[in-house]
Amino acid sequence: MNAISPSNTIRTGTSAENLRQAFLDNLVCALGRLPNYASAHDHYLALALTVRDHVVARAVQSFEQGVVKMMRRVAYLSAEFLPGPHLANHLLNLGIAEATREALGGIGIDLDRVLAEEEEPGLGNGGLGRLASCYLDSLATVEVQSIGYGIRYEFGIFDQVIRDGWQVEGTDKWLSGGNPWEIHRLGIAKQVKFGGHTETWTDDQGRTRVRWVPSIVIKGEAYDTPITGYGSGTCSLMRLWKSEAVESFDFEAFNHGDYDRAVEQKVDSENLSKVLYPNDELHRGKELRLKQQFFFTSCALQDMLRLVAMSGGKVAAFDESWAVQLNDTHPAIGVAELMRLLVDEHALEWDDAWAITQKTFSYTNHTLLPEALEKWPVELFGSVLPRHLEIIYGINHRFLDEVRTAFPDDDARLARLSLIDEHGARYVRMANLACVGSHKINGVAALHSELLKKTVLADFAALWPEKFDNVTNGVTPRRFVALANPGLAGLLERELGAGWPGDLSCLGRLEPLAADPGFRREWREVRLANKRRLAALIQERTGIVVTPDSLFDVQVKRIHEYKRQHLNLLHVLSLYLSIKRDPDAGVVPRTFIFGGKAAPGYFLAKRIIRLVTATGELVNQDPDVAGRLKVVFFPDFNVKNAQHIYPAADLSEQISLAGMEASGTGNMKMSLNGALTIGTLDGANVEIRDAVGAENFFLFGLTASEVSALKAGGYQPQTYYESDSLLRETIDFIASGALGGDPDLFRPVVDNLLHGDPYLLLADFRAYLDAQQRVGELWGDSDAWTSSSILNVARMGRFSSDRSIREYCERIWNVNAKPSQT
Ligand code: 26V
DSSP: SSSSTTTSTTTTTSSSSHHHHHHHHIIIITTTGGGOOEEEEHHHHHHHHHHHHHHHHHHHHHHHHHHHTOOOEEEEEOBBBOOOOOOOHHHHHHTHHHHHHHHTTTTOOOOOHHHHTOOOOBBSHHHHHHHHHHHHHHHTTOOOEEEEEEEOOOOOOOEEEEEEEEEEEEEEOTTOOOOOTOEEEEEEEEEEEEEEEEEEETTTSSSSSEEOSSSSSEEEEEEEEEEOTTTTEEEEEEEEEEEEEESSOHHHHHHHTTTTHHHHHHHHHTTTBBBBBOOOOOOOHHHHHHHHHHHHHHHHHHHHHHHHHTTTTOOGGHHHHHHEESSSSTTTTTTHHHHOOOOOTTTTHHHHHHHHHHHHHHEEOOOOGGOOOOEEEHHHHHHHHHHHHHHHHHHHHHHHHHHHSSSSTTTTHHHHHSSOSSSSEEEHOOOOOOOHHEEEEESSSHHHHHHHTTTHHHHHHHOGGGGEEEOOOOOOOOIIIIIIIHHHHHHHHHHHHHTTGGGGGGGGGGGGGGGHHHHHHHHHHHHHHHHHHHHHHHHHHHOOOTTSSSSEEEEEEEOOGGGHHHHHHHHHHHHHHHHHHHOOOOOEEEEEEEEOOOOOOOOHHHHHHHHHHHHHHHHHOOTTTTTTTTEEEEEEEHHHHHHHHHGGEEEEEOOOOOOTTTSSSSSHHHTTTTTEEESSTTTHHHHHHHHHOGGGEESSSHHHHHHHHHHOOOOOOOHHHHHOHHHHHHHHHTTTTTTTOTTTTHHHHHHHHHHHHHHHHHHHHHHHHHHHHHHHHHSSHHHHHHHHHHHHHHOOGGBHHHHHHHHHIIIIIIOOOOOOOO
């Protein structure tokens, strides 16, 4: 008998009556609350438990299918995930949003208030973690069996508050209100070794084998969060590992009265998964981070081996059971760990194990920034992972022999390709390990993939051109359109039918409506309503009053010099100075909205946030400005806040220096919600512009090759400063101390620009201002702007993460996805 599928039981019934009864049962029986005393948070937990029953019932059936059919499954290895709030997403995917609204409405509870209670798991820094979550959503939607493996950080990305204009970090206590979405799998625990030494021994077939004798063993326990797909019975699983001590504590030490030492090991073990590392301005070889990476990767690979055995597969055909994607180099140690598991623990021959390893792994690169490339001092690496260092030497030895054959007498090339960097101090290069151990290597946008082959991975591209591919990123339209923008979703449903979130190619059918005045009016009304809601939220969070009919000019993303939030500020201040010079200057009313976290140790990024808030302090109150300019720093940009911001953006700022932003995904989210983009030819901007049409995109700035040429010729920011009086006036104004009440506050920013300007703001300043001028002009023609906005949405269907995932399935993982309708 099938124990879980009947849809008419209280637990999994989908009528409003069923849902209400299950909700009330959970309130009383699971939470111990009588309805009259329940708080909004109790309502949230009771509803989450109700929906969880539906989700888990699907998840276990979906999982069973994978085991029975022995399909090749996808393991997405990622040190970061940013799923966002789950509840509303599940309601949409399960098709029970309306019934739930009715169920709660009938007992006087507002569903939106309940949804607002959910705190999101901030288990990532930004784009990379969010992409991983979009991909789990799409994998489930296109009906591919998958597990996203990662770390269950107790403390995720810090909470950001703004105090006196400065970023102040707070501890992210995402688990403090309880987490109804995860299931602690008590039966699924893995032992992970660290330190110690290796020994050789002879097995009963007379073969020399290696044994790793660790100095410490840590336990990883699995916490599963099911991820539903849209209109699909398949669920992805996000399986996160929490570190625990193998023993509670050291009884021997305890009995000898050494209490400190008795608990020391337990504390150390538990610390491993405590906290997410923020992207600093530099990759620092921190031991704990290396341990985190090995910890989750080893747990994941051991778990995959367990599942191979469970579904009757063979270890010697591991790659037929699993396609393993390395989300950046964070899990690249998996290449050596799979070798160790196959050779040392499952007694495979080296060459067989290596063939399996290469067929199993593929690697996605997410940045060209040299300072972000991961490398570990050989000493440190060897002390944490002595056996893996030996294995890496073994891989390297064979690999360099292969290189010598392909390129005889080319020592410089050998040195560049080697897994060990030997210029000065010796390092293990994780990108090289990932490349050697994978059968496919991809970048995340067309331009990025090309630049990868020309720059950081050029030697690998010369050696193995066939390994290289591009998969342009995508975003899930369920969360970022259907949920975030219900007004737009209503229009899309009316025009395209209810299934549109499952097939974004249908957006094309909106094109003719761009010329329809009635539709344009409805479009504007939806957008204005979104902006009113955001204006209310801005006032609630910052106290700043903004005008919903002004142009909402939005830059939300991590704060980094290469993303050039300070270029945006140079524009704002130049407008301010124009108004001060001539109070009647024709400046269209704009609300500049900034948001994003700065790494706690990134000095300049923090100054840039202060420059935003100081500009706001100056501009927002000035009577000469008369409300035409408002500058807002929206605190604590995260997935939940993003869902309120994206649908209210008129203008999407994607102004990174060309060649620096691997892809960007906020660019896609805003354009899919009807924003026009002002941007450089960087990352996926290039493809967005191709898709929406050059006439619907505000392009400016140097191209990536112009950037290289300018840098090669010896870039002199001073020449731009001297030749452009508005630029000079703007920079001088910042340098004058007029902002923020302290004359030295922004000296470091000014000095950085005048003496170096590593991201060429001064070179792009004039072109940026000209493009902003064109923005202002088009905004003045509301019909033309609206048409352009409609066409942006109509032509963005390609940027659904379903399309990206289908490409991975076909070209990289060799698994079958449900075909798209078109
Ligand atoms: C890492 C680091 C580490 C230390 C130095 C400063 C720094 C700066 C950036 C990064 C980002 C590492 C990887 C990453 O998050 N890349 C982002 O991946 C997104 C998804 O593919 C993509 O859309 C973004 O363009 C890319 O920055």
